Amino acid sequence: MSNGYYDWLVKVIVLGDSGVGKTNILTQYCDQKFSQNYMATIGVDFKIKTITVEDKKIKLQIWDTAGQERFRNITQTYYKGAFGIIFVYSIVDRNSFNNVETWIKSITENTTDEVCSILVGNKMDSQDRRVQSSEGQALATKYKMPFIETSALENKNIQNIFDILGLNLKKRL
Ligand code: GTP
Ligand code: MG
Secondary structure, X not given: OOXXXXXXXXXXXXXXXXXXXXXXXXXXXXXXXXXXXXXXXXXXXXEEEEEEEOOEEEEEXXXXXXXXXXXXXXXXXXXXXXXXXXXXEEOOOHHHHHOHHHHHHHHHOOOOOOOEEEEEEEOOOOOOOOOOHHHHHHHHHHOOOOEEEOEOOOOEOXXXXXHHXXXXXXXXX
16 A cells, blocks of 8 residues: 555654754665765755554654754744654764753643654764763653654664654554
């Protein structure tokens, strides 16, 4: 059934500081592509991917937001109607981890309690780790969301982000 049929259309939004790898996570997942060159996302961008969870087809409309502060006003206008949220930080960027709570607070005002979130610690391929897995896990537990470490570079656990999110989405749809 690759004829465009789907059971549900779900808006997913990807949030986190600039440079943590949001865009590359998405290009790796949707297009099997990774770019070493940093190209800042301007405002927002989106990708479509239909996944199958158990017997249901969920069409994900995934919004990739700009982490840069100067785009904050634009990106916030896209929060409305999001049913899935992927919070991303980089394990080599302590600041991006410290800012996750700010990202969480920025969106909970704009979404329902039903929203499905996941916390992602990206760049697990890097040697100079600054944030331990246990810290990521503790933060995720605090906000009652699943946690996963990934590498967009090595395509590690990228698929898992969407498998976990998909399962949780299906439970609530
Ligand atoms: P904004 O669009 O500014 O919000 O940034 P972003 O979060 O979309 O980051 P982006 O995907 O553009 O990646 C930023 C930089 O990190 C790029 O140079 C990527 O090549 C690099 N990068 C992304 N993911 C990984 C990863 O898993 N490992 C490593 N080592 N580098 C990564
Ligand atoms: Mg980007």
